[in-house]
Amino acid sequence: MPQGGHYIHLAWEARGGGLAKDVSADGVAAEGVAAFHRRLGIADKLLGRVVSEDPGTTDARRLRLNVSRGLQQGADRTRDHYLGLAAHDPHDYVAQSRLLQPPLPKWGGSWDEAFAFARQCRLVAEPGSLNPVVLAQAHLERRLNVGGEKDPAHLRRPEVRDELAGAARESVLHPGFRGGYRSVEAHGHFAAVFGSAGEHALAAPHFRALNGYAGEFPWALLRSLTSLGRGTAYKRLRRRAARAGG
Template identity: 30%
Template structure:
């Protein structure tokens, strides 16, 4: 979900909402430094931060942030030309190509994408996949290629078996990786190659298979939001108001962000924002308000962009309503 929502807009700087801003680095000092150096085109400085990643999950998160920086394909290409066999540089350049491809396609519906946009989209995805597969071959322990290959695979319409293989490859390297699970959830949407039933089943099974306190409970909330988004006006509110939906949201929150064993990672705010919106849509303002209190001003663009308008203003409005 996160990638597609960012395709046609820059990071919001807060609009008319004093005290609120969307921070791609999630307020994390290390990620902030990485982004500053990336915006300056400082590859040696960027690489120094990447080399401090604590594990594959951390490195993949950093690469994703880097891949969102407009224009980074230029100096990443130069870095790769200087060291064409370096797996991390291949990973970074490949990930950028995947994001760059989706930027060319835009978030418009397929019938509104021009022939030239489709051509550029597929060219960039193809180039990105080649780089990612080479990175994976040179360093089989890398998680990153398999996350970004899930993103490209959806755009390239790979068959179900290939899509599943890419997800399984990510899980072999990091069984509880939230971003890979989010990508798999997207793949199972009815819009792509799945159904509501497959999407919800995957979300719940993933949550139950994870240790209590895991952030994977977010998948249940995300699945309900995606289901809500697919329904016409009136039916969407009725769906979110079902007792079954509300009960499943509380169960998921109790097993994840409300569980005493829950540990906040670098991107904890993404999970909390998703639950806050899901509870709001489900007519549970008290539950949403408690989460808003934990979020503070750590607003994320996703999922508030689903409600239309400026995400920061939407966050502020919903937070006030729930309070």
């Protein structure tokens, strides 16, 4: 199984950071396309072997979601991988986070598809679980809309704010929250969406929970919002949250 993950890492390293529409034989990352597909193909075979030998394994099934997205095997194939995992763990947050990606417009999907999936994750989530965080991820993606027209006003819409506040109450702010080491990522997403919306009082409890810590995500997605002389988006939004009651 470590070999499968290693080949995925090597594949994405060869591919580069371009969008799906740019990574083709004529695209900006053309020189890495052949290696990308070859390495993902190797990873898929290795992970498939693990799954066949141990159907209950979740790690290998999660990694196959990355492979399916990279090879653009289609929504049906990706969902099949997810359903195989969900049969053993119907509330796997990591898998749900990865399954959010294929329906996004930047990978050829639509916002309706992406939000339908994210809202379903919240609907069936157990109180205090990580799963409603997928909805915060979807809204942040809509705000940034990588590869398309950005929508800065999206997070400021009252219905979006209310939906996100409800998701936060059901997950990271729930008395029974059990996020483990993913708490930093989870609180980070809510801090980012509320801070980016100008709802700094709502962002404040999440920055307090972070206590100065930050993960790569979601903050790597907000690099475009970083201002010279004013620090990163994380630092700027944290300062504003502190003034608002943090």
